[in-house]
Amino acid sequence: MLKDNRCKILAYLRASTDKQDVTHQKYEILEYARGNDLRVDQYIEVTISSTKNSKQRRIDELTKKLSPHDTLIVTELSRLGRSTTEVVDLVNTLINQQVRIIIIKQHLDFNRHDLNSKVIVTLFSLFGELERDFISLRTKEALASKKAKGTLQKSQFDVDREKIIELLTLGVSVRKIANLLKYKNHISLNTYINKRKLFDTKL
Template sequence: MTLGYLRVSTDKQTVENQRNEILNYCNNNSLNGKVEWLEVKMSTRKSERDRKLDELFDKIKSGDTVIVSEMSRLGRSTQEVLQTIDKLMSHKVELHIVKQKLVVNPNNKNDFISKAMITLMSLFAELERDLISQRTKEALKARKALGIELGKPKGTIQASKYDEHKNRIIELKELGLSLNKIVKNHLEPVMGKSNCSVQSLSTYLKKRGL
């Protein structure tokens, strides 16, 4: 079995780029068999179980191939990456890392070059994350020292689930319908009962000056 392991850190991101990279890699490297997918959309700071690495290890067996688009998909830190790779090797699974152009063969116990490259690249990736975090904190601290307010400007109106129904809501209000009737008879059928309420609609109208 060839398994593509796809992971993004938030629900706002997509795994399609990773999927395309892995498929292109398979086509270019004569790995043309069916690729099964394990897709995970969770924070990198979740536990190993929450990131479904346990599901990955439940799926694989000796002789399988696991492909990831880049090394960072295997863990948040150098230690996590190396632990995951060691565990894959203990399962006799071959690991392909597309971006870094690495193939880690479980049958080659003396592949010191691959191990050294994985360790170095994981360290550099972890260092880069730390530097970005540090620069972000320093930038925020500097802005605060200059008296610049952090966060969204006052008066900023965020998008709302009611926006696409705004004109209909205004029309119904002008016809004299109560908020309760607007919600029960007009919004619930299209938005779902759990996605709208009189209270949230009232708040929406006040913020919009309606």
């Protein structure tokens, strides 16, 4: 396939630490380009962890260089992001900008005007939304768990827990319990009792 002179082809290569992996990616891309009569105009190579931000991974630089009708080639989808959501968002953004995206290992060729590409992108979007929902759910569960644990943090009153329960059962007020156990602040003791649900009592 002959390349439109007005368009350019960029290849993005990223490896976490092993420089040899970038070399291997470049070989794969060269082989693919040769077999499909394509010529890569520029390689953007980076050896960096996927945990780094998009600027450090040169993704921002990549998106700025791509124009409508340009082509982006990568060896696999995981090179483009650090999560499904990030990859999906980037792919959708580029396709909406009329950038063609070729993913060699997954045998994907995203072209906005191609029906199969539209179907795949739609599925990717759903997967992205699903992952966002999972992240939101996990965050809420983690916060709830943290909050629950927070109410049961160790307290200075724990050593006298049994004595406190016994005195409450006998009808002794929280203020008197604090005095008997030599606690200066009966309000803190009352908070402890309520959080531990030791007894339903009032100051």
